[in-house]
Amino acid sequence: CRHLKGADRPDAVKICFIPSMTDEFTYGTPKTHETKTGFEPTGFLLEMIRKLADEIRAATKISMEKELDSPGASQVPMDPGKWERVWHEIAKKYLGFYAADQRPYVVYPENAARALKEICPQADFFVIVLGRNVYKSIYFDRKSDSFPAANRIYVDIMDIDHSQTDAEVQAVASFVSKRMVDRILELATHSPNDKSE
Numbered sequence: 001c002r003h004l005k006g007a008d009r010p011d012a013v014k015i016c017f018i019p020s021m022t023d024e025f026t027y028g029t030p031k032t033h034e035t036k037t038g039f040e041p042t043g044f045l046l047e048m049i050r051k052l053a054d055e056i057r058a059a060t061k062i063s064m065e066k067e068l069d070s071p072g073a074s075q076v077p078m079d080p081g082k083w084e085r086v087w088h089e090i091a092k093k094y095l096g097f098y099a100a101d102q103r104p105y106v107v108y109p110e111n112a113a114r115a116l117k118e119i120c121p122q123a124d125f126f127v128i129v130l131g132r133n134v135y136k137s138i139y140f141d142r143k144s145d146s147f148p149a150a151n152r153i154y155v156d157i158m159d160i161d162h163s164q165t166d167a168e169v170q171a172v173a174s175f176v177s178k179r180m181v182d183r184i185l186e187l188a189t190h191s192p193n194d195k196s197e
Contacts, residue, residue, distance in 0.1 A: 002099060002102070003096065008096055013124050014098055015095075017101070018126055020107040020131075022129065022132075022157060024042045025041055025042065025104050026042065039103040048160040052129075052155070055169045056169055059170055060172075063173040064181065100120050105119065109138065109144075112128070112145070124179065127152070127153055128153070130154055130155065133156065133158070146171075147171045148175075
């Protein structure tokens with residue numbers, strides 16, 4: 001899996017996008033001969049992955065802001081200007097997006113745990129981007145196959161295109177928030193832009 005955007009530090013929270021059971025690849029064209037696998041992702045697939053990454057980043061910001069307003073974290077009150085600085089700093093350092101977009105994969109609930117470790121072992125969370133309407137043909141056990149029971153979710157590529165992924169985006173934001181709240185609080189109390197220190 002390759003670094004897509006955001007942080008690439010070892011201690012960053014890493015979200016990896018895996019295309020599964022999709023025809024959003026070309027193979028054997030003059031351009032794809034330059035790649036290691038002979039496959040190349042379509043522009044549409046890359047656009048949908050980037051769109052979802054942006055939505056996850058925005059939702060994580062809102063989720064973290066609510067987390068900071070919660071009773072357990074309210075010992076660090078912040079005005080909106082300071083929160084913007086802190087969020088920008090924490091996202092830049094501790095939120096990274098990766099994509100395994102060099103070839104198509106076949107990842108589904110029964111093989112996901114093993115396959116994901118092989119595809120991108122350094123990732124903390126996986127977003128499996130399924131081809132058009134593939135989601136409808138797969139049986140998902142809500143108690144074990146996706147977040148919060150597992151560190152993954154499945155998304156239909158057309159749901160991304162039609163902006164129908166609110167629940168999935170919130171699931172990833174919730175995961176990231178739980179991982180990053182301590183880092184946010186630490187930065188909030190020791191921000192280099194805080195002149196009161």
